[in-house]
Amino acid sequence: MQGGEAPVLVCDGLELSFGGLKALKGISFEVRPGEIFGLVGPNGSGKTTTVNVATGFYRPNAGRVRLFGDDITGEKPDRIARRGIARTFQNLALFKGMTVLDNILIGRHIHMNPSALGTLFYWWWAQREEIAQRRIVEDVIEFMQLQDIRDEPVEAIPLGLQKRVELARALVSEPRFLILDEPMAGMNQEEKEYIARFILDAREERGVTILIIEHHMDVVTAICDRAVVLCNGEIIAQGPPRQAIAEPAVIKAYLGERAARRAGMAEVQAPRPSGGEAA
Amino acid sequence: MFYRRSGIRHTRYQDERQLFPLGFDRFLVLAVIGILLAAPFLFDRLYVTGYLLPWLIWSSAALGLNLLMGGAGQVHLGYGAVMAMGAYGSVHLVRFGAPLELAMIAGGLISASIGILFGAAALRVKGIYLAMATLAMQSIVDFVISQTPAISGGALATLQAPPVRFLGISLAGERETYYFALAVCAVITLFMLNVRRTSFGRALAAVREKDYAAEILGVSTLRYKLLAFWVSSFIGGVVGSVLAICYLRAISPDQFHLDLSIQILAMVIVGGLGSVLGPFFGAALVLFAPILINNALGDVLGTFGLSLPIDLRAHLPLMAYGALVIGFLLYEPYGLAKIYSNVRTYLFVWPFRHAQR
Numbered sequence: 001m002q003g004g005e006a007p008v009l010v011c012d013g014l015e016l017s018f019g020g021l022k023a024l025k026g027i028s029f030e031v032r033p034g035e036i037f038g039l040v041g042p043n044g045s046g047k048t049t050t051v052n053v054a055t056g057f058y059r060p061n062a063g064r065v066r067l068f069g070d071d072i073t074g075e076k077p078d079r080i081a082r083r084g085i086a087r088t089f090q091n092l093a094l095f096k097g098m099t100v101l102d103n104i105l106i107g108r109h110i111h112m113n114p115s116a117l118g119t120l121f122y123w124w125w126a127q128r129e130e131i132a133q134r135r136i137v138e139d140v141i142e143f144m145q146l147q148d149i150r151d152e153p154v155e156a157i158p159l160g161l162q163k164r165v166e167l168a169r170a171l172v173s174e175p176r177f178l179i180l181d182e183p184m185a186g187m188n189q190e191e192k193e194y195i196a197r198f199i200l201d202a203r204e205e206r207g208v209t210i211l212i213i214e215h216h217m218d219v220v221t222a223i224c225d226r227a228v229v230l231c232n233g234e235i236i237a238q239g240p241p242r243q244a245i246a247e248p249a250v251i252k253a254y255l256g257e258r259a260a261r262r263a264g265m266a267e268v269q270a271p272r273p274s275g276g277e278a279a
Numbered sequence: 280m281f282y283r284r285s286g287i288r289h290t291r292y293q294d295e296r297q298l299f300p301l302g303f304d305r306f307l308v309l310a311v312i313g314i315l316l317a318a319p320f321l322f323d324r325l326y327v328t329g330y331l332l333p334w335l336i337w338s339s340a341a342l343g344l345n346l347l348m349g350g351a352g353q354v355h356l357g358y359g360a361v362m363a364m365g366a367y368g369s370v371h372l373v374r375f376g377a378p379l380e381l382a383m384i385a386g387g388l389i390s391a392s393i394g395i396l397f398g399a400a401a402l403r404v405k406g407i408y409l410a411m412a413t414l415a416m417q418s419i420v421d422f423v424i425s426q427t428p429a430i431s432g433g434a435l436a437t438l439q440a441p442p443v444r445f446l447g448i449s450l451a452g453e454r455e456t457y458y459f460a461l462a463v464c465a466v467i468t469l470f471m472l473n474v475r476r477t478s479f480g481r482a483l484a485a486v487r488e489k490d491y492a493a494e495i496l497g498v499s500t501l502r503y504k505l506l507a508f509w510v511s512s513f514i515g516g517v518v519g520s521v522l523a524i525c526y527l528r529a530i531s532p533d534q535f536h537l538d539l540s541i542q543i544l545a546m547v548i549v550g551g552l553g554s555v556l557g558p559f560f561g562a563a564l565v566l567f568a569p570i571l572i573n574n575a576l577g578d579v580l581g582t583f584g585l586s587l588p589i590d591l592r593a594h595l596p597l598m599a600y601g602a603l604v605i606g607f608l609l610y611e612p613y614g615l616a617k618i619y620s621n622v623r624t625y626l627f628v629w630p631f632r633h634a635q636r
Contacts, residue, residue, distance in 0.1 A: 055495055081497035093492035095485055097553070106481045110497035114478035116510045120466070122473040130477060131292045173496065 005033045006069045008177045008209045014053055014063035023049045024060070025233040031177070036203060036210045038220040038227035038241055042253055045230040047213045048090055051179050055087055056080045067177070082110050086175035088166045090182045090213075094154045100165050101150040104140065107172035108133045137172055143205070144168040144198060160191035167195070171202060178202065180212045184219060192216065196223055217245055229253070282627045298472050315461055319454045328453045334562055335457075335464045336522050341546040341558030342467050343514030348544075349553030350474060351507035352487030353401050354410040357417030358515055358543050361397075363535030364420065365390040365516025366523035367430055370440050370530060379443040379450070379524065386520035387513040393420075394512025398505045417537055425532035437531045440524045456525045463521050467514055471555045483507055549604055551614025560615035568603055572596040 007030040014027040024046050031037045039047050052058045054065050056077040065073045072080055086107070094103050112133060118125035141150055144164055149157055154165060163183055170178055180199070184192045196219055202208050214220050220227055220241050227241035231253040237244040244250065252260035281303040289295040299305045319327050344358045355361075369386030373379060400412035425434040432438055442451050450456050474480035482503050485493035490500045523530045542565055550561025573596040580587065587595070611618045 057491065057494075076499070077491075077494035078497050078499040081495050085495075087495055089492060093489045095488040095492070097488065098481070098484060102481055102484075105478070106485050106493075106496055106498070109478060109482060109485075112478040114482050116470075116479055116506070119473045119477045119479045120470045122477060126473070126477045126479075127293060127296075130296065133478075134292045134296075169496070 007032050010066040012064045014060045016060050029228050035225040038224035039213045041230035046233040084176040086170035086173050087179035088170050096155045100154050103154050104137050104169050107169040140168050140172045177209045335460045338559045338562040339464045339467045340518045340543050342471050343511050345547045347507050347511035351483040355413050356410050357413040359535045359539030360417040360420035361390045361394045361512045361515035362519030365519030369520030370523050379445050383520045387516035390516025391509045391513040395509045398508025401504050431532050437529045439529045551616030554616035557614050557616035569600045572599045
């Protein structure tokens, strides 16, 4: 939205290998303030690995990561979290055995002063802080429409809602930059639409910049401002999502050589209204 | 039946986060507190000093271990050693003339500062490997204590705890000792109850459940694992000093061996990991089930005029006790506290069958 500001996230020539496997081969891109940035690619192309490097879970073999202009390469995830970044995980990472409310309250951790003594003297030390934070959490619960399940144990609610709780937990830390790793995996159309709406609202109301990893191309083209396509640890296309995913290299990566040739031919020939699905 | 949420409407967050929102729970808690306070006047002194006092002390210890195992998910097989450090530290300080208030805190700090080394192992290994590492630490502490004359006075020596005063009240009498142990237990229980509703407890739970997710929320797993060991060991040290000064009154190294660690571990697991009520149930079962079974067996044999071989007679109660523990864990792996909460949940929706929680 606001132009001319420093980019939120800059990945500069990231390289990472696990043993003999080169997972990332020089990934460079930048996420600008206020945009919804898509990261797409076939399975095993390095999307989650890129995000894990950006959030400090892996240290890259080469390349730098800059967040809000500061170099954060090799910093620990819990330090990076305090810089105003939040993320969700591909496979849900909620804390079982706790209620939805407590799961979201953990998201406020960086804004609180947890201490054992404060716990012992709860009524004098911790209660005021707990309640102040609770108000903020309740705002997010309302925003994410989780009011009626806030006291449920988190493992007892359906997957679609669990994903929403995880998004709420990420949002409640008031991040300036949010990374969503396949927030719509395993969802039906209605749940997908809900999440897409929440993502758009999060940007509108809270001014969050968002990086989203997603396999649903309809979602990527609908809500992303720009997208990068990865394949085998390399960037094979980038730009506005509709153009990026239409590039022959991308079609080749997803559907194979023959499909790419056919797509290329289809462009040369007169465009047909339908029938692109024929394999 | 007794538990009803209907009619309870919270208008403030602190009301909703209170420890016992239900009227019947509050009534039960007050009743138990009342009985415990009146116990020295109600029951025979043998029951108070022989049963209630050790129950309170062992429950406190199990609560401390439960913070670590149930709260932060770290296995610890050396809690007896942690208590030994607190016991020896505070007894020595008291013998040097330090007031009990200070000696207790110092005992806790000694345990905490050495116990945090156990935690250093937890940063590297998890689960069964951590169990082995803490087991090794138990042996090391045992060895150091018994082989250092300056600490234990020699492997077979017994160290007398001198008479002490707490806040000006002499703890020589049995009644005073009981109230002192009750007060310590109450403070630890309050702490454990509050852990479940503060950011400290949530951070520990986050580390227990998913450490990578905790990290990106800003919870340093390194810090909170060490903190869990620190706080848990502190409680262990304080309880160790209470055990030494109020109950044992004379300590020797063999009182804090692996047996004690396993006993407390059993209390935590049988009682219910992560529960505040569990350690109390667990301590009662582990301490008293063998005695009760033994008495019951004696009664049965007596009334029917039977006699058993002497070694079978000695071991049968222990076998029955072992079977009881296995039975409880098979029936409800989450422990006695979970059985209690199942009953409570059943009563919640009675006469209907289906409860959400």
